Amino acid sequence: MTGLEVVASAxxxxxxxxxxxxxTVRVSVRAWLVIPLAYLLSPIDLVPDFVPVLGWLDDALVVVIALRFVVRSAGADALLRHWLGSPGGLRALCRVAGVTLPSRAPQSVAPGR
Incomplete structure (x- = not known):
């Protein structure tokens, strides 16, 4: 894993x-964050992990679907409040998740914490 990937993951x-x-984020949306974690920690997979490529692909698919739902449901305001990365990273995340940033979104995102 490169340094950039470590920072992006963090x-x-x-x-x-x-x-x-x-x-301010609905409990049902927050509960969706548990789904990928539970699936990844579970010994039961749709495709066993020892199957090359496909074993990890099902894990990635579950994570992507759950995270996309969470990001879309939480909304742009919650993302703006908590985003610690670059403005370009936030725009990329919103583009992938199908979230429209409000016009008042800052060009440089300051850490919220």
């Missing part, structure tokens, strides 16, 4: 951690 992990404890 920023994404912090975003998810802040969304879990944010009381």
């Amino acid at each position: 920023v994404g992990g912090l975003l998810l951690a802040w969304l879990v404890v944010d009381r």
Whole structure:
């Protein structure tokens, strides 16, 4: 894992951690953050991990679907409040998740914590 990937993982992990404890985000949305974790920790997989490529692909698919739902449901305001990465990273996340940033979104995102 490169240094950039480590930083990206840390920023994404912090975003998810802040969304879990944010009381303005609905409980049902926060509960969706548990699904990928439970699936990844479970010994039961749709495709066993020892199957090359496909074993990890099902894990990635579950994580991507759950995170996309969480990001879309939490909304742009929650993302703006908790985003610790670069403005370009936030725009990329919103583009992938299908979230529209409000026009008042700052060009440089300051850490919320």
